[in-house]
Amino acid sequence: MAENRSGRATHGSPPASDAPEPPWRRRDAPTARVPLTQEAILDAALRVLDRDGMDGLSMRRVADELHTGPASLYWHVRNKDELLQLLFERVTEEVVLPEPDPARWQEQGRELARQMRATMNQHRDIARISLGRIPSGPAIARLGEWLFALLRPVGVPDQVIAYAGDLVGLYVGAFAFEESLGLASPTGENLAPDQIVEMFRGYVESLPADRFPNVRDAANLLFDTDIDARFEFGLDVIIRGLESYAEAPAVDPVSPPKRPRTRTGSRTTSPS
Amino acid sequence: MAENRSGRATHGSPPASDAPEPPWRRRDAPTARVPLTQEAILDAALRVLDRDGMDGLSMRRVADELHTGPASLYWHVRNKDELLQLLFERVTEEVVLPEPDPARWQEQGRELARQMRATMNQHRDIARISLGRIPSGPAIARLGEWLFALLRPVGVPDQVIAYAGDLVGLYVGAFAFEESLGLASPTGENLAPDQIVEMFRGYVESLPADRFPNVRDAANLLFDTDIDARFEFGLDVIIRGLESYAEAPAVDPVSPPKRPRTRTGSRTTSPS
C-alpha cells in the first residue's frame, strides 16, 4: 500500500515527500523502466500465481507486483478472464514436443500427458485455469499438428484423433486440477490430507458388514494415496482404449505387427 | 434489500413502521415458520444454485431466500465450503442404481456415467462443485458397493475397481464442468458459442498450409460441436480400456465367452 519503492512504472516528477533522485541515477535506466506491456503483466501474474496460488491471484496483487494500481492493467488486458487465458497459453507453450514417431505412439502419447501434468504442477494452480479453456493461440496449432502427425499413420480416423486430443487434455487438466486442490475436508475445516483420508477410511470401515461387504474390506484401496499410480492408471486405460480404434497402418512399413491385444502385452504400471 | 415480505424466520415484535399483524393470522402458522435448519438451508441453496448458477450462489443470496441475514447461516454451517460439500452429496444421492448385472457391466457402467452427467446438468453448475470433492457420506458407500458388485464377478482386480470408479467420476465431473462453463472466449468478452467456434476455426484455417497441413484441413473436426458424441466417445474409450483389465470371470457361469477384442466387435457410437 504505502510501500514506496523506486522503479515505479510511471516517470513523472517524484512525490513531494520523497527526496529527489540523484542525477547519476538515470531515470530511464533500462532495468528500472518497466513500460507495463501485456507481456510484463503476464510475467508478473505468473510470478504471483507461482507464489500465492490461484486464490491469491487478484488484479490488485498483480498490480502491486508491478508497483502500480489495478486500474492500470485494464488498458492492456480486457478482463481478468483474458489474463487467465493468456496465462494458460503461455504455460502451454512450455511443453516441448518430440519428433513424432508413429511406431511408438502409445509411449509418446503417455510422455506428452506426463509432461503436461508436470508443467501444470510446476506452475501452481494453472490447472484450475485450464478447465473449460482451449489453447486458442499458436499452442493449439502446434499440439494439433503434432497429434495428427503421430496418429494418422497409425490408422486412427481424423475425428477420433480430434476427440482423443480433447479427451487427454480433459483428463490431464482435471487430474492436475484435483491435485492442485488437494483433498477438501467434508466438514469445511482445513485438515492435513492424512487426517482427511483417515476420516474417510474410518467411516467406510464402520459400515455394517452385511449391507456393504465389498466396499468395507476395500477401504484402504479406495483411499489410496499413491497419486502417481492413479495418474498412470487413467492414462493406461485411455491409451488401451484408443488402441482399439487404430486400424492397420496405412503407409508406414516399419511399424511392428499388431499383436492381438490380450492382457499379456502390458508391461506398464498395472496396479496390484 | 428493503423487501419486507412476511414469513421472516424470527418472531419478534413487528417493526414500528409496519402495521401490526391481524389477530387471525396465527404468527406461528406451521407454513410460515421456517426454523432455519441445515436442511432448509440446503434446500434454499439448491434453489439458488438452480436459478442463479454457481457464480450467483453467495451466502447473502441463500440468506435472502430464507428471508434472513447471512450471519444466521453460520450457526448451522461452518463454512461456504461445507455448504458446497453438503450440496454435492445431496445431489449425488439422486442417482439411482440398477441391480448390478456383471454380464452387462459395460452397458451398466455407461448407463451410470450418463445418469451422472444428466444429474449434474440438471442441477446447474453442480459439476463445478464436484471437482476435488469425494462424496464422503452414505453416497460413497452406495456407489462403491454397487461398483464392486458389478465388477468383481467380471474378474477386475480390486485396486483396478477403485481406480476405475475414481476415473469415471473424474471424467464425468470434468466433462460436466466444461459443459457448465461453456466455451470461454479467448478475448475475454462474452460471445455466443457459435461465434467463438467460428473464431477458432477461422484462425486454424488461416494457418500456413506447409507448416500445418494436418491440423488445417481437420479444423472442422477439431471444433466439433456435437457434445453428446464427444461424451460418448470418451466413455467408450474408458470402457474399452477397462475391458483389457478384466480377467476370465471367476464365478459367473452366464457371462458370454470373451471374444478376442478386434475392432470388429464394437457396435457403439464410433465417430466418423
Add this chain to the structure above:
DNA sequence: CTGTGGGTCGAACAGTGTTCGTGTCTTGGA
C-alpha cells in the same frame, strides 16, 4: 421468577473485479 444457553441477526471488516474521470507523457504534423 430468574438464569442459561441455543439460536438469530445487524453491523462491520477486509478483500474482490471493474469503471470513470482526470492526469501525464510521447509523438507527429504544421
Add this chain to the structure above:
DNA sequence: TCCAAGACACGAACACTGTTCGACCCACAG
C-alpha cells in the same frame, strides 16, 4: 518550435463477496 491528439497511467469509487463480533431474543430448567 509549438500544439493537438492519442496512448497510457492511476486515484477514487462502486457493488459485491465470505466471515466474525457482539448484542439480542426467547423457550425452558430450576
